[in-house]
Amino acid sequence: MRSALLTAVLAGVAVQAAPSPMAARYDHEKRLRFRVDGSFHLSVFSDLHFGEKQGTAEGHKRDEKTITVMNNVLDADPTDLVVLNGDLITGDASTTKNMSGYVDTIVQPMVKRGIWWASTYGNHDSSQNLDPRNILEHETRHPGALTASMAKGKEVGVTNYVLQVYPSNCTHSGKDTKTDRSGKPCVPNMLLWFFDSRGGEWFGRKGKDGKPVPRPNWVDLDVVRWFRKTSVDIRRQHGKVIPSLAFVHIPTNATNFVQGEVRGDDNPGINDETPVSQQAQYWCKDGTWGGKGNAKCRWGEQDVPFIRALSGTEGLMAVFSGHDHGNTWCRRWHEVIDSENIQGNNINLCFGQHTGYGGYGDWVRGGRHIVVTEELLLKFAIDTYIRLETKVAVGRVSLNSTYNRDRYPITKNDKTFL
Numbered sequence: 244m245r246s247a248l249l250t251a252v253l254a255g256v257a258v259q260a261a262p263s264p265m266a267a268r269y270d271h272e273k274r275l276r277f278r279v280d281g282s283f284h285l286s287v288f289s290d291l292h293f294g295e296k297q298g299t300a301e302g303h304k305r306d307e308k309t310i311t312v313m314n315n316v317l318d319a320d321p322t323d324l325v326v327l328n329g330d331l332i333t334g335d336a337s338t339t340k341n342m343s344g345y346v347d348t349i350v351q352p353m354v355k356r357g358i359w360w361a362s363t364y365g366n367h368d369s370s371q372n373l374d375p376r377n378i379l380e381h382e383t384r385h386p387g388a389l390t391a392s393m394a395k396g397k398e399v400g401v402t403n404y405v406l407q408v409y410p411s412n413c414t415h416s417g418k419d420t421k422t423d424r425s426g427k428p429c430v431p432n433m434l435l436w437f438f439d440s441r442g443g444e445w446f447g448r449k450g451k452d453g454k455p456v457p458r459p460n461w462v463d464l465d466v467v468r469w470f471r472k473t474s475v476d477i478r479r480q481h482g483k484v485i486p487s488l489a490f491v492h493i494p495t496n497a498t499n500f501v502q503g504e505v506r507g508d509d510n511p512g513i514n515d516e517t518p519v520s521q522q523a524q525y526w527c528k529d530g531t532w533g534g535k536g537n538a539k540c541r542w543g544e545q546d547v548p549f550i551r552a553l554s555g556t557e558g559l560m561a562v563f564s565g566h567d568h569g570n571t572w573c574r575r576w577h578e579v580i581d582s583e584n585i586q587g588n589n590i591n592l593c594f595g596q597h598t599g600y601g602g603y604g605d606w607v608r609g610g611r612h613i614v615v616t617e618e619l620l621l622k623f624a625i626d627t628y629i630r631l632e633t634k635v636a637v638g639r640v641s642l643n644s645t646y647n648r649d650r651y652p653i654t655k656n657d658k659t660f661l
């Protein structure tokens with residue numbers, strides 16, 4: 244009894260004396276920098292859905308299994324940055340107001356390994372009980388959180404920001420800047436854009452009927468303006484186009500558009516959700532909420548300005564989404580969307596893999612791994628595959644200029660259960 248108490252006290256003291264014993268593992272010098280071998284590795288976890296069936300044995304088991312998936316995926320590959328691509332928590336599945344507390348559990352696999360991470364929030368990360376701003380607050384209490392809020396505006400959501408990745412030869416770092424051996428500031432060789440596609444319900448708002456108030460499910464116009472301006476500013480600052488990747492939880496209508504051409508051996512992956520569940524779905528053109536399954540308001544077109552901005556961003560190699568648990572492919576978008584007159588510009592539109600044991604569907608869990616090399620960057624190409632919870636890798640493709648024409652093994656549509 245006494246020794247147990249003593250142990251507990253000592254543990255408490257140890258934690259107090261070194262508030263973040265894991266922080267030592269974070270190497271700031273190497274933060275968002277290509278490795279000496281010229282590679283940079285990202286692992287994308289989508290739709291973790293923590294906190295479902297909160298307080299029940301089943302809910303507990305789901306969350307435990309999700310942590311195991313994350314650990315298995317991270318053990319299988321080198322990873323420089325983890326992206327949590329939305330629906331970290333199922334905020335609408337509980338009535339308690341402390342849902343953001345789950346963040347402390349979610350980030351453990353990264354904190355333990357000293358891996359940096361960056362999030363986008365999804366529609367389930369905002370509900371009457373869950374304030375997405377609280378998720379950010381919880382995330383940034385931990386070492387390793389790079390999630391930020393850069394775009395300003397009344398209803399822009401939270402996770403709109405850009406991160407810069409530096410070349411392998413950039414070896415010195417000051418407080419917030421990196422310099423090369425001669426002391427000159429390093430020029431980033433890749434940009435990572437993160438967008439908040441919002442959706443779900445407004446936190447703390449109640450309709451006249453006492454019901455939750457739906458929140459628009461597309462990237463806000465103020466964010467599109469911020470994106471265009473920041474993109475131009477960075478380009479001017481460095482005098483060149485910097486290759487980039489983008490992450491947003493809910494895919495756009497452009498993803499729906501290219502889905503019609505998806506073939507298993509051109510675009511390996513599961514394609515069980517047709518049409519794509521997309522931004523502005525079930526919103527009417529006049530900006531009112533049509534209601535789930537509404538046949539008249541299947542798509543309100545509010546994501547068109549964002550699609551235009553994506554297609555107008557030179558050097559944007561790929562956009563990664565989650566949200567549709569039953570879609571895991573990538574397709575290169577080069578066609579013109581006639582109805583909107585938007586040119587595809589060879590952007591790869593990709594899904595990840597459902598990572599969480601919360602959320603609908605029994606498709607085998609996993610994460611999407613992305614490998615960028617300084618050599619491939621010169622051709623605006625990247626490699627990617629799905630790392631399953633079983634540690635097997637599937638759907639290994641090269642998103643290069645011949646993607647959509649190269650043939651790959653078809654990905655098996657495997658299922659796993661609780």
Ligand SMILES: *[C@@H]1O[C@H](CO)[C@@H](O)[C@H](O)[C@H]1NC(C)=O
Pocket residue numbers: 298339341342343344345
């Ligand atoms: C939130 O509060 C409930 C009720 O007190 C508790 O059961 C649950 O563990 C808490 N969750 C978190 C993530 O702190």
Ligand SMILES: *[C@@H]1O[C@H](CO)[C@@H](O)[C@H](O)[C@H]1NC(C)=O
Pocket residue numbers: 410411412413423424432617
């Ligand atoms: C570092 O590498 C980049 C290419 O990734 C190159 O443009 C730059 O000149 C190099 N800088 C130094 C100091 O060698």
Ligand SMILES: *[C@@H]1O[C@H](CO)[C@@H](O)[C@H](O)[C@H]1NC(C)=O
Pocket residue numbers: 496499500501518541542580582
């Ligand atoms: C956008 O989505 C709607 C609803 O699914 C669909 O009818 C329309 O064809 C899509 N637009 C394009 C260009 O694919």
Ligand SMILES: *[C@@H]1O[C@H](CO)[C@@H](O)[C@H](O)[C@H]1NC(C)=O
Pocket residue numbers: 640641643644645646649
């Ligand atoms: C693209 O990658 C595939 C698979 O690695 C390869 O077979 C193909 O030759 C590559 N295309 C180009 C243009 O490099």
